[in-house]
Amino acid sequence: MAAAIRLSRWNTGRTSTNPSVGCLVVRDGVIVGRAVTAKGGRPHAETQALAEAGVLAQGATAYVTLEPCSHHGHTPPCSEALIAAGVARVVVSVTDPDSRVSGRGLAMLRDAGIDVETGVLEKEGRAALAGYLMRQIKNRPHVTLKLAISADGMIGRLGQGQVAITGSIARAQVHVLRAETDAILVGGNTARADDPELTSRLPGLEDRSPIRIVLDPRLELPLDGKLVSSAKTVPVLAVADEEDLAAEAVPGGFAFRRSTLDGAGVEVLGCDPRNLGSLLSALASRGISTLMVEGGAATARSFLDAGLVDRILLFRGPGEIGGTGIESPLTNANIPAQYVHVRTDRYGEDICEEFERGI
Ligand code: AOF
């Protein structure tokens, strides 16, 4: 199951709104079929792994990270395919909360005389499926707050755009995180001060950039900035105040800025940027299952205050910023009690501490 979960991560961020599921078909201790949900969400993992196994699937064990589906959706049910292939045993990590499945897949397999075990490595399985589960159960994306802080607890320097806090290895890891997430969000101040691009730029991961979202109540995103300039290649969503959006067209005013941004390929979403709960459900309706919040301080604080952060990644660099620094809303010392420390990773001189709370 651990191998199936690792395999499932291959397409994390590429299968929305479907989860990225891993499946291994094992016969006499040998893996005879392996697959992950295809890019775009279909075909599902099981049918591909069974196709690879062919006749060797007879009497084999299938390890699947999510309960095999039981519904006729875009594809026929995977449970039927497992039964038809003559699999003897199915081992599942997480049951599927999708109301079309939720236990029916397991029941179909058991009714056909297949030995079924569930809940195997469930904690790890749920972590790999966190975005899918959150969207299904709470109708919002799973939210990761990522902050890079200096040794003296600062996230940047006032009036100075981007400041290097972590080194190149940690920054490469951030690009991996971006590739895995459906969307990335920053506040309007950060978009203006830092002029970030927010894409995934590691070799081999360039086609896996997330949708970029900016909280931009007054539509003040600079037209010559990196976000707007690249909006026709990687989508940008500007979240503007709904009331202002409805206001009448004034030359040079809000409606004008909206149409200029439209022309540059930036989509404007009318939604109160201060009501983060309603914003997140709007994003979930668009199929966004995972969201990474990359700052700045005020945006991070508002997500924390609204109780909308599921996972915290605190990258810490060795240098100090000093008196002109912008204080981080979070340091190791004030992580709220509901988050548990799950791991520490080292990236060169930098450290990343991960904290999470249960779904
Ligand atoms: C599986 N194996 O690899 C995945 C599953 O729209 P459809 O027909 O593709 O169905 C989407 C649902 O299928 C999704 O909500 C979830 O319940 C399940 N995803 N199931 O057996 C897979 N990706």
Ligand code: ZN
């Ligand atoms: Zn399926």
